[in-house]
Amino acid sequence: MLDWSDRHYRYFMRQITTQTELYSEMIVADAILHGNREKLLAYSESEKPLAVQLGGSDPQKLSIASKICEDYGYSAINLNVGCPxxxxKSGNFGACLMREPNLVxxxxxxxxxxxxxxxxxKHRIGLDYEDSYNALLKFVESIAKIGCVDFIVHARNAILKGLSPKQNREVPPLKYNFVYQLKKDLPQLNIMINGGIKTVEEIQEHLHHVDGVMLGREAYYNPYLFSNFDELFFSELNNDSNYVTKTRKQIAKSMINYLEIMALKDIPLHHITRHMIGLYHGCANAKLWRHTLTQDIIKSNNIKTYIDLMDKMEN
Ligand SMILES: Cc1cc2nc3c(=O)[nH]c(=O)nc-3n(C[C@H](O)[C@H](O)[C@H](O)COP(=O)(O)O)c2cc1C
Incomplete structure (x- = not known):
């Protein structure tokens, strides 16, 4: 997620769940080819499994960018054709590419x-006011034909005219049944569902119909939701019953070392702590946590501000 799932956020999430696959922000292929690669692509080894998401519509550039990402050690490469x-759009990529399945x-x-x-x-269920399931099926079939097996489907249309990106995550109705039907019609594919999913119960229900679930906003606003995901969703899969659920405070403490390392690299502390605001979501002293992580840390840029806060936080 642009501006959200950067390496600091992902490192933080890894203190909460070791098994859930994490995704980078969308990175435009041209930026990888011509920009500051290290800045765009560097990550901590512990962030894996980690997929990098690319944006673009030029096969050759995407191919070169993919190879660079593979050499960086990413676990998977995702192409974004869902962004509105x-x-x-003006760069001719993102959701408008759903109109051009051959190019995709x-x-x-x-x-x-x-x-x-x-x-x-990663794509949407349709573009603008297209509401036929068959158009979605045809789109996915045409990509699957060339050997792609993993599809992450944001279960609402992208409306390219008249809606902002934010509205495009809220206004077009969610049609989970379209995604379920895809899995029924193309059972050989891995179909992952995305859009509006907020609770463990919802995830469990979706997993009766599809192969995986992607969370966006809830993963950011309420990261502690993921605290028992290793045990819930991966212990059987990995035949490992030793996953531990950390308390919020253990997670907060586990970030101290990272904050110290980043401070030595002159990274302002709030570049990291801004992603951690949601840790105490819904808790009694969430306000104190939020205020310290944003206001106080910006003012002091001193790790002591963070360490002192630990004493005041509940588990
Ligand atoms: C701030 C923000 C940035 C986002 N950036 C991306 C992005 O770079 N690539 C992408 O595929 N989706 C992006 N999205 C969309 C989410 O990945 C997700 O598809 C959408 O929010 C619906 O899922 P949710 O209801 O779980 O949030 C972004 C969403 C938000 C809120």
């Missing part, structure tokens, strides 16, 4: 051709 923002297939094919890690696709 104007900036993305060319992109995925070129990306798959240059790497051996999985190349996956």
């Amino acid at each position: 923002s104007d900036r993305v 297939a060319d992109c995925i094919q070129a990306m798959r051709g240059s790497v051996s890690i999985p190349v996956t696709l």
